[in-house]
Amino acid sequence: MGSFKLGKMTLRSLFGKPETVMYPLEKRDIPAGHRGVVEIDMAKCILCGICVKRCPCSAIEVDKAAGTWSINHFGCIQCDTCVRECPKGALSMSMEFPHVAPVKTRQVESKPEPTPEELAAEAAKKAEREARIAAAKAAKAAKAAKAAQEVESAKE
Ligand code: SF4
Ligand code: SF4
Incomplete structure:
Protein backbone atom coordinates (compact mmCIF):
# COMPACT_ATOMS: atom_id res chain seq x y z
CA MET A 1 0.00 0.00 0.00
CA GLY A 2 1.46 3.33 -0.98
CA SER A 3 2.28 5.85 1.72
CA PHE A 4 -0.05 8.37 0.05
CA LYS A 5 -3.01 5.97 0.30
CA LEU A 6 -2.13 5.10 3.87
CA GLY A 7 -1.92 8.75 4.80
CA LYS A 8 -5.30 9.42 3.22
CA MET A 9 -6.85 6.60 5.22
CA THR A 10 -5.27 7.85 8.43
CA LEU A 11 -6.58 11.36 7.87
CA ARG A 12 -10.05 10.05 7.04
CA SER A 13 -10.03 8.01 10.25
CA LEU A 14 -8.89 10.98 12.28
CA PHE A 15 -11.26 13.58 10.93
CA GLY A 16 -14.07 11.60 9.29
CA LYS A 17 -17.34 10.38 10.82
CA PRO A 18 -16.72 7.36 13.11
CA GLU A 19 -17.75 3.97 11.71
CA THR A 20 -18.94 2.80 15.12
CA VAL A 21 -21.39 4.19 17.68
CA MET A 22 -21.26 4.25 21.48
CA TYR A 23 -23.66 1.33 21.97
CA PRO A 24 -25.73 0.97 24.16
CA LEU A 25 -25.80 4.75 24.79
CA GLU A 26 -26.27 5.38 21.09
CA LYS A 27 -28.19 3.06 18.77
CA ARG A 28 -28.34 2.75 15.00
CA ASP A 29 -31.57 2.30 13.04
CA ILE A 30 -32.46 -1.37 13.02
CA PRO A 31 -32.76 -2.85 9.51
CA ALA A 32 -35.81 -4.88 8.47
CA GLY A 33 -35.41 -8.61 9.14
CA HIS A 34 -33.12 -7.93 12.06
CA ARG A 35 -32.77 -10.93 14.39
CA GLY A 36 -32.80 -9.47 17.87
CA VAL A 37 -33.74 -11.19 21.09
CA VAL A 38 -35.92 -14.30 21.23
CA GLU A 39 -39.24 -13.42 22.88
CA ILE A 40 -42.02 -15.72 24.05
CA ASP A 41 -45.78 -15.39 24.46
CA MET A 42 -46.39 -17.77 27.37
CA ALA A 43 -50.15 -17.72 26.77
CA LYS A 44 -49.49 -19.53 23.47
CA CYS A 45 -46.71 -21.84 24.67
CA ILE A 46 -47.75 -25.44 25.43
CA LEU A 47 -44.33 -26.42 26.86
CA CYS A 48 -43.94 -29.07 24.14
CA GLY A 49 -40.14 -28.74 24.17
CA ILE A 50 -39.70 -28.67 20.37
CA CYS A 51 -37.69 -25.44 20.61
CA VAL A 52 -35.41 -27.13 23.14
CA LYS A 53 -34.72 -30.00 20.73
CA ARG A 54 -34.19 -27.72 17.72
CA CYS A 55 -31.91 -25.14 19.35
CA PRO A 56 -28.35 -25.82 18.16
CA CYS A 57 -26.88 -24.05 21.21
CA SER A 58 -28.97 -25.66 23.99
CA ALA A 59 -29.98 -22.15 24.99
CA ILE A 60 -33.59 -23.03 25.79
CA GLU A 61 -34.94 -25.17 28.64
CA VAL A 62 -38.50 -26.27 29.39
CA ASP A 63 -39.66 -27.58 32.77
CA LYS A 64 -43.10 -29.05 32.29
CA ALA A 65 -43.59 -29.87 35.98
CA ALA A 66 -42.81 -26.30 37.04
CA GLY A 67 -44.59 -24.83 34.00
CA THR A 68 -41.58 -22.78 32.95
CA TRP A 69 -39.74 -21.92 29.74
CA SER A 70 -36.31 -20.32 29.98
CA ILE A 71 -33.58 -19.04 27.72
CA ASN A 72 -29.92 -18.20 28.08
CA HIS A 73 -29.66 -15.14 25.85
CA PHE A 74 -25.89 -15.24 26.14
CA GLY A 75 -25.82 -18.69 24.53
CA CYS A 76 -28.27 -17.76 21.75
CA ILE A 77 -26.84 -17.10 18.30
CA GLN A 78 -30.10 -15.61 16.93
CA CYS A 79 -30.38 -18.36 14.30
CA ASP A 80 -34.21 -18.07 14.34
CA THR A 81 -34.68 -21.88 14.30
CA CYS A 82 -36.83 -21.96 17.45
CA VAL A 83 -39.06 -19.22 16.06
CA ARG A 84 -39.60 -21.15 12.82
CA GLU A 85 -40.12 -24.52 14.52
CA CYS A 86 -42.52 -23.54 17.33
CA PRO A 87 -45.86 -25.20 16.42
CA LYS A 88 -47.87 -22.57 18.30
CA GLY A 89 -46.18 -19.44 17.00
CA ALA A 90 -45.26 -18.54 20.57
CA LEU A 91 -41.75 -17.37 19.73
CA SER A 92 -40.61 -14.29 17.86
CA MET A 93 -37.51 -12.20 17.31
CA SER A 94 -37.73 -8.73 18.77
CA MET A 95 -36.33 -5.74 16.92
CA GLU A 96 -34.03 -5.09 19.86
CA PHE A 97 -30.30 -5.66 20.19
CA PRO A 98 -29.26 -8.47 22.54
CA HIS A 99 -29.11 -7.53 26.20
CA VAL A 100 -26.03 -6.02 27.75
CA ALA A 101 -25.40 -7.24 31.29
CA PRO A 102 -22.45 -7.64 33.65
CA VAL A 103 -23.45 -11.22 34.60
CA LYS A 104 -24.89 -14.10 32.58
CA THR A 105 -28.43 -14.91 33.67
CA ARG A 106 -31.33 -16.96 32.29
CA GLN A 107 -34.67 -15.40 31.47
CA VAL A 108 -37.31 -17.63 33.06
CA GLU A 109 -40.98 -17.34 32.08
CA SER A 110 -43.90 -19.13 33.75
CA LYS A 111 -47.22 -20.22 32.32
CA PRO A 112 -49.90 -17.72 33.38
CA GLU A 113 -52.63 -19.01 35.70
S1 SF4 B 1 -41.84 -24.97 20.71
FE1 SF4 B 1 -43.19 -23.25 21.16
S2 SF4 B 1 -44.91 -24.19 22.27
FE2 SF4 B 1 -43.22 -25.65 22.31
S3 SF4 B 1 -42.12 -25.22 24.24
FE3 SF4 B 1 -41.12 -24.05 22.63
S4 SF4 B 1 -42.13 -22.07 22.71
FE4 SF4 B 1 -43.43 -23.46 23.81
S1 SF4 C 1 -32.52 -18.33 17.98
FE1 SF4 C 1 -31.37 -20.22 17.60
S2 SF4 C 1 -29.77 -20.24 19.14
FE2 SF4 C 1 -31.28 -18.73 19.81
S3 SF4 C 1 -32.62 -19.88 21.16
FE3 SF4 C 1 -33.53 -19.95 19.12
S4 SF4 C 1 -32.76 -21.86 18.22
FE4 SF4 C 1 -31.47 -21.37 19.99
Missing part, protein backbone atom coordinates in the same frame (compact mmCIF):
# COMPACT_ATOMS: atom_id res chain seq x y z
CA PRO A 114 -55.56 -20.31 33.61
CA THR A 115 -58.63 -18.08 33.41
CA PRO A 116 -62.00 -19.38 34.77
CA GLU A 117 -63.12 -19.86 31.13
CA GLU A 118 -60.03 -21.94 30.34
CA LEU A 119 -60.53 -24.02 33.49
CA ALA A 120 -64.17 -24.64 32.56
CA ALA A 121 -63.24 -25.62 28.99
CA GLU A 122 -60.55 -27.99 30.30
CA ALA A 123 -63.00 -29.57 32.77
CA ALA A 124 -65.58 -30.03 30.00
CA LYS A 125 -62.96 -31.62 27.75
CA LYS A 126 -61.89 -33.96 30.56
CA ALA A 127 -65.49 -34.98 31.30
CA GLU A 128 -66.10 -35.65 27.60
CA ARG A 129 -62.94 -37.77 27.38
CA GLU A 130 -63.93 -39.78 30.48
CA ALA A 131 -67.44 -40.33 29.13
CA ARG A 132 -66.00 -41.58 25.84
CA ILE A 133 -63.67 -44.00 27.64
CA ALA A 134 -66.51 -45.27 29.86
CA ALA A 135 -68.74 -45.83 26.81
CA ALA A 136 -65.94 -47.70 25.01
CA LYS A 137 -65.36 -49.89 28.07
CA ALA A 138 -69.08 -50.66 28.41
CA ALA A 139 -69.30 -51.56 24.71
CA LYS A 140 -66.28 -53.84 25.04
CA ALA A 141 -67.74 -55.55 28.11
CA ALA A 142 -71.09 -56.04 26.36
CA LYS A 143 -69.33 -57.54 23.34
CA ALA A 144 -67.35 -59.92 25.55
CA ALA A 145 -70.52 -60.96 27.42
CA LYS A 146 -72.32 -61.58 24.13
CA ALA A 147 -69.42 -63.69 22.83
CA ALA A 148 -69.38 -65.72 26.07
CA GLN A 149 -73.13 -66.25 25.81
CA GLU A 150 -72.76 -67.47 22.23
CA VAL A 151 -70.09 -69.95 23.33
CA GLU A 152 -72.38 -71.23 26.10
CA SER A 153 -75.30 -71.58 23.66
CA ALA A 154 -73.11 -73.51 21.22
CA LYS A 155 -72.19 -75.98 24.02
CA GLU A 156 -75.82 -76.75 24.80
Whole structure:
Protein backbone atom coordinates (compact mmCIF):
# COMPACT_ATOMS: atom_id res chain seq x y z
CA MET A 1 0.00 0.00 0.00
CA GLY A 2 1.46 3.33 -0.98
CA SER A 3 2.28 5.85 1.72
CA PHE A 4 -0.05 8.37 0.05
CA LYS A 5 -3.01 5.97 0.30
CA LEU A 6 -2.13 5.10 3.87
CA GLY A 7 -1.92 8.75 4.80
CA LYS A 8 -5.30 9.42 3.22
CA MET A 9 -6.85 6.60 5.22
CA THR A 10 -5.27 7.85 8.43
CA LEU A 11 -6.58 11.36 7.87
CA ARG A 12 -10.05 10.05 7.04
CA SER A 13 -10.03 8.01 10.25
CA LEU A 14 -8.89 10.98 12.28
CA PHE A 15 -11.26 13.58 10.93
CA GLY A 16 -14.07 11.60 9.29
CA LYS A 17 -17.34 10.38 10.82
CA PRO A 18 -16.72 7.36 13.11
CA GLU A 19 -17.75 3.97 11.71
CA THR A 20 -18.94 2.80 15.12
CA VAL A 21 -21.39 4.19 17.68
CA MET A 22 -21.26 4.25 21.48
CA TYR A 23 -23.66 1.33 21.97
CA PRO A 24 -25.73 0.97 24.16
CA LEU A 25 -25.80 4.75 24.79
CA GLU A 26 -26.27 5.38 21.09
CA LYS A 27 -28.19 3.06 18.77
CA ARG A 28 -28.34 2.75 15.00
CA ASP A 29 -31.57 2.30 13.04
CA ILE A 30 -32.46 -1.37 13.02
CA PRO A 31 -32.76 -2.85 9.51
CA ALA A 32 -35.81 -4.88 8.47
CA GLY A 33 -35.41 -8.61 9.14
CA HIS A 34 -33.12 -7.93 12.06
CA ARG A 35 -32.77 -10.93 14.39
CA GLY A 36 -32.80 -9.47 17.87
CA VAL A 37 -33.74 -11.19 21.09
CA VAL A 38 -35.92 -14.30 21.23
CA GLU A 39 -39.24 -13.42 22.88
CA ILE A 40 -42.02 -15.72 24.05
CA ASP A 41 -45.78 -15.39 24.46
CA MET A 42 -46.39 -17.77 27.37
CA ALA A 43 -50.15 -17.72 26.77
CA LYS A 44 -49.49 -19.53 23.47
CA CYS A 45 -46.71 -21.84 24.67
CA ILE A 46 -47.75 -25.44 25.43
CA LEU A 47 -44.33 -26.42 26.86
CA CYS A 48 -43.94 -29.07 24.14
CA GLY A 49 -40.14 -28.74 24.17
CA ILE A 50 -39.70 -28.67 20.37
CA CYS A 51 -37.69 -25.44 20.61
CA VAL A 52 -35.41 -27.13 23.14
CA LYS A 53 -34.72 -30.00 20.73
CA ARG A 54 -34.19 -27.72 17.72
CA CYS A 55 -31.91 -25.14 19.35
CA PRO A 56 -28.35 -25.82 18.16
CA CYS A 57 -26.88 -24.05 21.21
CA SER A 58 -28.97 -25.66 23.99
CA ALA A 59 -29.98 -22.15 24.99
CA ILE A 60 -33.59 -23.03 25.79
CA GLU A 61 -34.94 -25.17 28.64
CA VAL A 62 -38.50 -26.27 29.39
CA ASP A 63 -39.66 -27.58 32.77
CA LYS A 64 -43.10 -29.05 32.29
CA ALA A 65 -43.59 -29.87 35.98
CA ALA A 66 -42.81 -26.30 37.04
CA GLY A 67 -44.59 -24.83 34.00
CA THR A 68 -41.58 -22.78 32.95
CA TRP A 69 -39.74 -21.92 29.74
CA SER A 70 -36.31 -20.32 29.98
CA ILE A 71 -33.58 -19.04 27.72
CA ASN A 72 -29.92 -18.20 28.08
CA HIS A 73 -29.66 -15.14 25.85
CA PHE A 74 -25.89 -15.24 26.14
CA GLY A 75 -25.82 -18.69 24.53
CA CYS A 76 -28.27 -17.76 21.75
CA ILE A 77 -26.84 -17.10 18.30
CA GLN A 78 -30.10 -15.61 16.93
CA CYS A 79 -30.38 -18.36 14.30
CA ASP A 80 -34.21 -18.07 14.34
CA THR A 81 -34.68 -21.88 14.30
CA CYS A 82 -36.83 -21.96 17.45
CA VAL A 83 -39.06 -19.22 16.06
CA ARG A 84 -39.60 -21.15 12.82
CA GLU A 85 -40.12 -24.52 14.52
CA CYS A 86 -42.52 -23.54 17.33
CA PRO A 87 -45.86 -25.20 16.42
CA LYS A 88 -47.87 -22.57 18.30
CA GLY A 89 -46.18 -19.44 17.00
CA ALA A 90 -45.26 -18.54 20.57
CA LEU A 91 -41.75 -17.37 19.73
CA SER A 92 -40.61 -14.29 17.86
CA MET A 93 -37.51 -12.20 17.31
CA SER A 94 -37.73 -8.73 18.77
CA MET A 95 -36.33 -5.74 16.92
CA GLU A 96 -34.03 -5.09 19.86
CA PHE A 97 -30.30 -5.66 20.19
CA PRO A 98 -29.26 -8.47 22.54
CA HIS A 99 -29.11 -7.53 26.20
CA VAL A 100 -26.03 -6.02 27.75
CA ALA A 101 -25.40 -7.24 31.29
CA PRO A 102 -22.45 -7.64 33.65
CA VAL A 103 -23.45 -11.22 34.60
CA LYS A 104 -24.89 -14.10 32.58
CA THR A 105 -28.43 -14.91 33.67
CA ARG A 106 -31.33 -16.96 32.29
CA GLN A 107 -34.67 -15.40 31.47
CA VAL A 108 -37.31 -17.63 33.06
CA GLU A 109 -40.98 -17.34 32.08
CA SER A 110 -43.90 -19.13 33.75
CA LYS A 111 -47.22 -20.22 32.32
CA PRO A 112 -49.90 -17.72 33.38
CA GLU A 113 -52.63 -19.01 35.70
CA PRO A 114 -55.56 -20.31 33.61
CA THR A 115 -58.63 -18.08 33.41
CA PRO A 116 -62.00 -19.38 34.77
CA GLU A 117 -63.12 -19.86 31.13
CA GLU A 118 -60.03 -21.94 30.34
CA LEU A 119 -60.53 -24.02 33.49
CA ALA A 120 -64.17 -24.64 32.56
CA ALA A 121 -63.24 -25.62 28.99
CA GLU A 122 -60.55 -27.99 30.30
CA ALA A 123 -63.00 -29.57 32.77
CA ALA A 124 -65.58 -30.03 30.00
CA LYS A 125 -62.96 -31.62 27.75
CA LYS A 126 -61.89 -33.96 30.56
CA ALA A 127 -65.49 -34.98 31.30
CA GLU A 128 -66.10 -35.65 27.60
CA ARG A 129 -62.94 -37.77 27.38
CA GLU A 130 -63.93 -39.78 30.48
CA ALA A 131 -67.44 -40.33 29.13
CA ARG A 132 -66.00 -41.58 25.84
CA ILE A 133 -63.67 -44.00 27.64
CA ALA A 134 -66.51 -45.27 29.86
CA ALA A 135 -68.74 -45.83 26.81
CA ALA A 136 -65.94 -47.70 25.01
CA LYS A 137 -65.36 -49.89 28.07
CA ALA A 138 -69.08 -50.66 28.41
CA ALA A 139 -69.30 -51.56 24.71
CA LYS A 140 -66.28 -53.84 25.04
CA ALA A 141 -67.74 -55.55 28.11
CA ALA A 142 -71.09 -56.04 26.36
CA LYS A 143 -69.33 -57.54 23.34
CA ALA A 144 -67.35 -59.92 25.55
CA ALA A 145 -70.52 -60.96 27.42
CA LYS A 146 -72.32 -61.58 24.13
CA ALA A 147 -69.42 -63.69 22.83
CA ALA A 148 -69.38 -65.72 26.07
CA GLN A 149 -73.13 -66.25 25.81
CA GLU A 150 -72.76 -67.47 22.23
CA VAL A 151 -70.09 -69.95 23.33
CA GLU A 152 -72.38 -71.23 26.10
CA SER A 153 -75.30 -71.58 23.66
CA ALA A 154 -73.11 -73.51 21.22
CA LYS A 155 -72.19 -75.98 24.02
CA GLU A 156 -75.82 -76.75 24.80
S1 SF4 B 1 -41.84 -24.97 20.71
FE1 SF4 B 1 -43.19 -23.25 21.16
S2 SF4 B 1 -44.91 -24.19 22.27
FE2 SF4 B 1 -43.22 -25.65 22.31
S3 SF4 B 1 -42.12 -25.22 24.24
FE3 SF4 B 1 -41.12 -24.05 22.63
S4 SF4 B 1 -42.13 -22.07 22.71
FE4 SF4 B 1 -43.43 -23.46 23.81
S1 SF4 C 1 -32.52 -18.33 17.98
FE1 SF4 C 1 -31.37 -20.22 17.60
S2 SF4 C 1 -29.77 -20.24 19.14
FE2 SF4 C 1 -31.28 -18.73 19.81
S3 SF4 C 1 -32.62 -19.88 21.16
FE3 SF4 C 1 -33.53 -19.95 19.12
S4 SF4 C 1 -32.76 -21.86 18.22
FE4 SF4 C 1 -31.47 -21.37 19.99
